[in-house]
Amino acid sequence: MQLTPNFTLAEFTRSAKAQALGLENTPTAAAKANLMRTAQMLERVRAHLGVPITITSGYRGPVLNQSVGGATSSDHLQGMAADVVAPKFGTPYEVAKALAPHLQALGIGQIIYEKSGRSEWVHLSTRVPEKSANRVITIVVGKGVQIGIQRT
Structure with a gap:
């Protein structure tokens, strides 16, 4: 099922x-x-x-979310988030830095630059967090959460 011109269910x-x-x-x-x-x-x-983006993780049902270690409050459970990469643009860090100043215009509620070992991606959600400080953050597994898009 085609959801938009460039993305399918x-x-x-x-x-x-x-x-x-x-x-x-x-x-x-x-x-x-x-x-x-x-x-x-x-x-x-x-x-x-200006380049294609690839969804590495989108919707997750409850059992799948639990099996990948997702948070019980994950926006992925409601279909409100996608983890993406855009290799033709640059690294996930570069993508996150480029998007962070444009949250309102792009309709991004939250952006997270995430890194786990050698894997990294950008989490984009349509849900706006209650605390404005949580709109743009970096998460490195084992090192915690930092405000803003931080080089790790």
Whole structure:
């Protein structure tokens, strides 16, 4: 199912972990509606960067979210977030730095530059956190949370 010109429902629900574990990863009707809004936000991000972006993690059902160690309050559970990379633009750090000043214009509620070992990605959510300090953050597994997009 095509959500927007450049993003499909399959991109948001694809998961190697779900496939390996034999898990269903079908969004609820409410999550599907949120995924439409998330895909629209990603279209704006794609246009802003001027290059394609790849969704590395989108919607996660509760069992899948738990199996990947996701937070119980994760926006992925509601279809309100996607983890992305844009190799033709640059590293995830460079992508996050380029997007952070444009949250309002792009409809990004929260941006997180995340790093775990050698893997790194940009988490983009349509949900605006209650605390404004949590709108732009860096998370490095094992090192905690830092305000802003920080080089790690």
